Amino acid sequence: MLSTAGCGLSLPEAGYGLEAPVQHHRFSPYTFNGGTVLAIAGEDFCIVASDTRLSEGYSIHSRDSPKCYKLTERTVIGCTGFHGDCLTLTKIIEARLKMYKHSNNKTMTTGAIAAMLSTILYSRRFFPYYVYNIIGGLDEEGKGAVYSFDPVGSYERDNFKAGGSASAMLQPLLDNQIGFKNMQNVEHVPLTLEKALQLVKDVFISAAERDVYTGDALKICIVTKDGIKEQTIQLRKD
């Protein structure tokens, strides 16, 4: 946005006293496009879900911009943050996956993709990709695996993680419902696919109520040993 400082004659030497303070509007390479991503790992499945709203400031650019990208038959990545960096990062990951496939004649495993993403992100340590990533998929044993990242590549394997603009609202709810944190005398039942799906829908509906950047529609990718299935559910569009 151009500065409109100093409208009218404002030469300092003219001495009119009309000089507005000079504003230096610096170019920022980043912007925040919103969105929320969630991943839950189960015994033999993994769910990666994201909303589909793309916003910038007070505007909505698109209602159909999902943030889950399929990488392999067993791995899905969700990227939120700055949409430009999300696109470039997923392009780089897909290229590296192809390179790996050609050199090693096998598909990259979920853990290997996570480790590779960490080095890709760190290679831009001093000009980071403004992306919050969550990788969800099945590991070599067929169990669900979720890896969450920060923008410069620190990562960790989890059972469930929320990332993006509504992450601070969703994560405590998941801690309570899936991790049974802060609950006493509760039986720790393992999570079934149906319960996980219902939880994901409820949790995103709640997020859409309270976060302006989350809404429009919810896209869910379910990763099982039979492949990746997708579902779309409508959310609040306001």
Added chain:
Amino acid sequence: MPSTKMAPAPFSLPASPLINMATATSGTTSVRFAHAPPPFRAVCALPLTKMAPRPPHRRHFVGAEFPSPQLPGSKMALASVLRAELAEFSPNFPKNFPKNFPKNFPEDFPDDSEGIPEILRDPPGPPRVLAAPPWGFEAEPEGPGLQILHGTTTLAFKTPHGVTVAVDSRATAGSYIASQSVRKVLPIGGRMLGTMAGGAADCAFWQRLVARQCRVQELRNKEPVSVAAASKLLANLVYQYKGLGLSLGTMLCGWDKRGPGLYYVDSEGQRVAGAAFAVGSGSSYAYGVLDRGLAAAARSEEAACELARRAIAQAAHRDAYSGGCVRVMHVGPEGWREVSHHDIAELQEKYLE
């Protein structure tokens, strides 16, 4: 810890062509990197780095590199991690591969860096892949960006049985607790541990690189690398990036032929040996408990581990940015092992009665 001034580096930093910053910036439009980079996960606050003289203009490479003029004293650094796997995909690859590459690769391979094929050698200085945006960058971007406190408490101390290490497990991004289950102790080889404080990605990445270096050294010299050598490798690696905003405060703990070894290395360039350290935002609280019990802890390994656990629990109690669970590890002559893993909430019930 009092900050010590680093003596001039004993090795010669490669001389890169220094462009006069005045002329470089006068030609370009004044676009400055104003927007703070995204808050990333950090494990502890370290003293803010002073603004270093801005580094010379570097081109931003993504992907395969063109071979560069080789200067003596090239250092193993990040570029080799990325370039090694991308080398085959470089457009110049078949032409660049040296003609006098030894036919019997393992036997004839000379041991010094000059014998390494050009394609595998690293260019001098911090690798260009980590370069700044073309308009330059600042170690401390303006705005609320990186001034936020992050938190951790890690400690380690030497006993006659080895080195006892204890860490908490909280990682914060601003005031949001990003994770309560971070592993802040990273194995370096089978006989050494490195603790993590500061930026989580920085610690994880550089320690992994040092682990790789240590492994290569072990294979070359046919004996395990010493703690002093590993800490020197790490210190020299991060010193190349001094002033650029890395945040790393790590303790290297191990057992080598000189007995227990403990070094503190940080991104300011400090590398000190010592008998006991606590690092992080909760370190003062941990020192209070640690110093009082050090003499008694030398009695037995269990006493040492209990002292370490108590010190971390105390720090987690008083420091808002430390918490999660306490992990106690021990490094002895036969290697490292995890001693215990307790949730701090349970420990506090036990200690505060």
